[in-house]
Each structure stands twice: as structure tokens, then as C-alpha cells.
Amino acid sequence: MFGLAPDIGIDLGTATVLVYVKGKGIVLKEPSVVAVNRDDNKVIAVGEEARRMLGRTPGNIIAVRPLREGVIADYDVTERMLRYFLEKCGCRRFVLRPRVMVCIPTGVTSVEERAVRQAAIQAGARQAFLIEEPMAAALGAGIDVSEASGSMVIDIGGGTTDIAVLSLGGIVCSTSTRIGGDKFDEAIVRYVRREFNLIIGERSAEELKIEIGTAYPANNSERAAAIRGRDLVSGLPRSVMVTSRQVWEAIQEPLEAIVAAVKGVLERTPPELAADIVDKGIVMTGGGSLLEGIDKLIARETGLPVYVAEDPVSCVALGTGRALGMLHVLARSRN
Missing domain, CATH: 3.30.420.40 (ATPase, nucleotide binding domain)
Structure with a gap:
């Protein structure tokens, strides 16, 4: 002891x-x-x-x-x-x-x-x-970072999104953008205020994101959830129904910023390592990678296979x- x-x-x-x-x-x-x-x-x-x-x-x-x-x-x-x-x-x-x-x-x-x-x-x-x-995310996801082969990791946390290409135990090229789960929540708060004249807290926005949020809306998966807040005009408590497509509209800006950052790192990746990434694909970690469809969105935008790690939240730890x-x-x- x-x-x-x-x-x-x-x-x-x-x-x-x-x-x-x-x-x-x-x-x-x-x-x-x-x-x-x-x-x-x-x-x-x-x-x-x-x-x-x-x-x-x-x-x-x-x-x-x-x-x-x-x-x-x-x-x-x-x-x-x-x-x-x-x-x-x-x-x-x-x-x-x-x-x-x-x-x-x-x-x-x-x-x-x-x-x-x-x-x-x-x-x-x-x-x-x-x-x-x-x-840390690559090690936690079980990637062998010590070999002479390129691996790409996207770690979407609460405050930042870190994107890196790794090889031989080091980071070859990377970027860190101060956009993460918090920015999604802030975008939902702004959208609900603008569209429904309703003030909600960031915690309520986070719960809405987890319940019906999507980065890649499918035609047949429209869902809705009630959100409660304070009416901007009357000042009284009120409840409205918000759909998954509306949440998708709300978070377009931070999603586009993450996709642009991923493309930026790929553009700076040396050709030999880029070839390795085409074979291996991109691994996503962090709580933000649990947002429904975000892997499909990045796969569509980059043309590369994208996988979410087995336990994305715990990978960095x-x-x-x-x-x-x-x-x-x-x-x-x-x-």
C-alpha cells in the first residue's frame, strides 16, 4: 500500500x-x-x-x-x-x-x-x-505508431479537434482547430434562439445533440425531440419540438470547419504516407466522433475509408x- x-x-x-x-x-x-x-x-x-x-x-x-x-x-x-x-x-x-x-x-x-x-x-x-x-488517441486506439507507415487520426474533443498524420513515433503533419463539441452546443443554442425565439442553456443543447443530432442526415431517419427554455418575447417557460434535420442545419458551420481542417492536413501529407492512409483509412476518436454520421460525412468529403475507434471517449486516456x-x-x- x-x-x-x-x-x-x-x-x-x-x-x-x-x-x-x-x-x-x-x-x-x-x-x-x-x-x-x-x-x-x-x-x-x-x-x-x-x-x-x-x-x-x-x-x-x-x-x-x-x-x-x-x-x-x-x-x-x-x-x-x-x-x-x-x-x-x-x-x-x-x-x-x-x-x-x-x-x-x-x-x-x-x-x-x-x-x-x-x-x-x-x-x-x-x-x-x-x-x-x-x-495519445492513436496509442489508445491500438495503432502501432512506431512503424514506418502513415496513420491518420482525428480526435474531436469538447474544446478542440486535433488532426494528425503519424509515423515512426512522431507527428509528421497536424493541425488543431478550436472547434469541438462545445461549438456544436453553442451553434444549437444560437439556432434555437433565432428560429424559435427560445433561450436554452448549453447543457440542454448538448442533450439535444446527443439525442437527435446528426452530421449526415438520412432520408428515412427524421427524429424529433422536445426542448424547453425561456421565451424571448414573453419571458415565460416554453417547450418546442426540434427535428434532427434542424439540428443538422444548426451545426453546419462547425462541421464544415472540421472537414476543411481534415482536407488541409491531407494536402500537406507526404505522398508515401498519403498512400498508406488510402490503404488504412482514417481513425476517429473523442466524444465528438459519436455524433451520428460524422464518419460518413468525412468519408464522403475525403473519399477515404473512415472508422470510429472501439471506445472513442477513452482512447486518449x-x-x-x-x-x-x-x-x-x-x-x-x-x-
Whole structure:
């Protein structure tokens, strides 16, 4: 019980934090939300309990998401959230603190990198390593990144979409666009406000996206769901029916941006690696890849086979854990 702590991998996501402990697998999956009392700056709740408070708190309590678009927006709250999650995983029982691998979006600045590493160490890590999200996602999806062959990964998270072509344990070309599940939710909120004169919260928009959202509407699969909110004109609560085609119309802009980013990476891919991708196809990971039909949309736009990983939400967390065992192979992992 007391001794060397196991290696830990953390998927520090904008929407969800997943923690992987070596030998145990994924032990924690909680929303990255913290409820803070404004009066004394004390943390009241973290994770799922805090998420239930979003948009429902009295004036002196604020429920915040300390990560925005894949990077730390509030350093102090992020550090306290990480400390809480590491304690929940039982890290305080060990004399020697754990080595931690944390994922970051591709293309973050050195200041943002330092903030993530420092937050992990302050929260209780002995050593903090960083790994780019598409690399972690590829490892978690079971792709052999060490071979001299091109693999392409699209990781659609809550705050960012990371797209990369990998070969020989490194990233050959990549892009990170600050569009993810949150932007889909914001687009639905705007659409419902514009079309129905109804104000809804982002949590309601997310539930609508999960229930009937689609990126590739089929002719015979029109579905509808009720959404409740506040009428813009009367100010009274009201409910309206929204169809899957209307949700599809609402999220056109972020979908087009993701497709454009995928095409941009393919255009920069060296010819030999492009040939490998034609054979292997593209692997999709992250919670955003669960949006119905998004794989079909990208397959239609690129002409390449597209596959969604077996457990897309857990891929990055699994990959961070596996990466600690192969630091010597990962050319782009940094201590």
C-alpha cells in the first residue's frame, strides 16, 4: 500500500477528465467542472456533482469549467481539480508520488505547456510528461505508431479537434482547430434562439445533440425531440419540438470547419504516407466522433475509408497511460 505509486495518464479534456492508472485501467471519468464559493474562494464540488449545478447556482456560488478550448483558462481552479481527482484515485496513500502523463492539443504555446505541467506537479505528480492528443488517441486506439507507415487520426474533443498524420513515433503533419463539441452546443443554442425565439442553456443543447443530432442526415431517419427554455418575447417557460434535420442545419458551420481542417492536413501529407492512409483509412476518436454520421460525412468529403475507434471517449486516456511505457519510442513526447 505504501511505496511506489503507479504511473497515471490523464486526459485533461475541456468537457471531461479521464484518469488511467497503470494496472487498473480507467478509474475515473468526471466532467471538468468545479463549483466555487465566491465569498471565501472555497471549492464546494468537483466533477459530476458540480456539473449538475451549471446554470442553477445562487449568486455566491459559481460553477466554472477551468479548461477552455483545450487549454487552461483558470490555473488555480485547474490545479485544485487535478489534486481532487488524483486524491480520489488513491495517490495520497503512496510515499513516492506518481509519474503523470497529461495530454495537450497540438500547436499549444510553450506558456500553455508549462501551465499544464506545473498544474500536474502542484497537484501531486512526481514527474509530469506531456503528449499531443492525436498521438495519445492513436496509442489508445491500438495503432502501432512506431512503424514506418502513415496513420491518420482525428480526435474531436469538447474544446478542440486535433488532426494528425503519424509515423515512426512522431507527428509528421497536424493541425488543431478550436472547434469541438462545445461549438456544436453553442451553434444549437444560437439556432434555437433565432428560429424559435427560445433561450436554452448549453447543457440542454448538448442533450439535444446527443439525442437527435446528426452530421449526415438520412432520408428515412427524421427524429424529433422536445426542448424547453425561456421565451424571448414573453419571458415565460416554453417547450418546442426540434427535428434532427434542424439540428443538422444548426451545426453546419462547425462541421464544415472540421472537414476543411481534415482536407488541409491531407494536402500537406507526404505522398508515401498519403498512400498508406488510402490503404488504412482514417481513425476517429473523442466524444465528438459519436455524433451520428460524422464518419460518413468525412468519408464522403475525403473519399477515404473512415472508422470510429472501439471506445472513442477513452482512447486518449488509455493512450496517455500506454505512452509512459514507451517514452523511448515517442520522438515528440517531452519531459
